[in-house]
Amino acid sequence: MRADELIKIRRDLHQIPELGFEEVKTQSYLLNKIHHLSQQFLTVETWKTGIFVHVKGSNPTKTVAYRADIDGLPINEQTDYDFRSIHPNTMHACGHDFHMTIALGLLTHFASNQPMNNLLFIFQPAEEGPGAAQEMLKLEQLKKWKPDNIMALHIAPEHPVGTIAIKPGLLFANTSELFITLKGKGGHAAYPHTANDMVVAASYLVTQLQTIISRNVDPLDAGVITIGVIKGGTKQNIIAETAVVEGTIRTRSIETMQKVKKRIEAIVKGIEIGFECSIDIDYGANYCQVYNEETITSEFITFAKEQKDVNLVICDEAMTGEDFGYFLEEIPGFMFWLGVNSQYGLHDAKLEPNEDALIFAVETIANYLKR
Numbered sequence: 001m002r003a004d005e006l007i008k009i010r011r012d013l014h015q016i017p018e019l020g021f022e023e024v025k026t027q028s029y030l031l032n033k034i035h036h037l038s039q040q041f042l043t044v045e046t047w048k049t050g051i052f053v054h055v056k057g058s059n060p061t062k063t064v065a066y067r068a069d070i071d072g073l074p075i076n077e078q079t080d081y082d083f084r085s086i087h088p089n090t091m092h093a094c095g096h097d098f099h100m101t102i103a104l105g106l107l108t109h110f111a112s113n114q115p116m117n118n119l120l121f122i123f124q125p126a127e128e129g130p131g132a133a134q135e136m137l138k139l140e141q142l143k144k145w146k147p148d149n150i151m152a153l154h155i156a157p158e159h160p161v162g163t164i165a166i167k168p169g170l171l172f173a174n175t176s177e178l179f180i181t182l183k184g185k186g187g188h189a190a191y192p193h194t195a196n197d198m199v200v201a202a203s204y205l206v207t208q209l210q211t212i213i214s215r216n217v218d219p220l221d222a223g224v225i226t227i228g229v230i231k232g233g234t235k236q237n238i239i240a241e242t243a244v245v246e247g248t249i250r251t252r253s254i255e256t257m258q259k260v261k262k263r264i265e266a267i268v269k270g271i272e273i274g275f276e277c278s279i280d281i282d283y284g285a286n287y288c289q290v291y292n293e294e295t296i297t298s299e300f301i302t303f304a305k306e307q308k309d310v311n312l313v314i315c316d317e318a319m320t321g322e323d324f325g326y327f328l329e330e331i332p333g334f335m336f337w338l339g340v341n342s343q344y345g346l347h348d349a350k351l352e353p354n355e356d357a358l359i360f361a362v363e364t365i366a367n368y369l370k371r
């Protein structure tokens, strides 16, 4: 596929971002493209809004899976593109439009250039939440086409085009979503003594949560608690009966995740007693770490070093999360960062990844898979 064709696909997909398990238009766009390819070596199956495409190899000794996530984020796009999202408050702000386009570019290549080994393309819904990897791993398709290895990429705005950033071992953190609901007693703004204000309780809670990483996690370990949402109340002169606080927890180890959650629960108990309210905690979706299998990752690093146009970076681990980690728990493989050189980062309403990375990725990964 030519660079301009990849760019056209990326722009089409960029315009129709959909949230997890709602990727109906995205799935039908991808299926339409896939059905226009030569079907000789392909078997196409769907699951919810996801797609599996098996490419039969000419003389297979194994099956290699390539996974791309397909969902968007609830963000109101603020780029200067003339192909901005046509879906209000939804945007491909994590590069999944790039991930899908690259997978489709690779699939297009191998549909007409039969690979030696079998390939399995996995277009996965709902990576941003609630996650789909664990469910997909249990499916019939994974059993009958059982991949021996698996790989995936994630765009990296901070690296120039041509960069592959990777490391063996831990790449991404363990994550847990965090949804906290506080319930007190509403009332008139002028009579605070008759009510039980959840805006004030939530404010104390958010402040106290900030002490967990700084006071309870070993400084030589690492963790993140980010509160991305705080909502409460209905009007400026009404005391809020309820408030919600939503965030995410990131840790390098499961043990630290457990410790952080224990501390959250203790702080919540304190707020319940101190503010005479009731608080519910829901940890939502939890993702395990992304851990790159050492041998295969080292082989990929060796391959990348040999490519003249690849700027190889051995990077540090990041506190991002990915349910691709679940695939890696069961299937040896790796994930890498693909440089896309954007002034604005992931989850930013102005993210504008450089489209030159599309053809670079397709050609580089096709060469790797051919080997």
Ligand SMILES: CC(=O)N[C@@H](CCC[C@H](N)C(=O)O)C(=O)O
Binding pocket: 094, 127, 128, 129, 154, 175, 176, 177, 247, 248, 249, 285, 287, 319, 320, 321, 322, 346
């Ligand atoms: C690469 C990336 O940005 N991934 C997301 C994964 C979200 C996990 C989950 N919904 C959570 O918020 O904990 C990330 O935010 O790192």
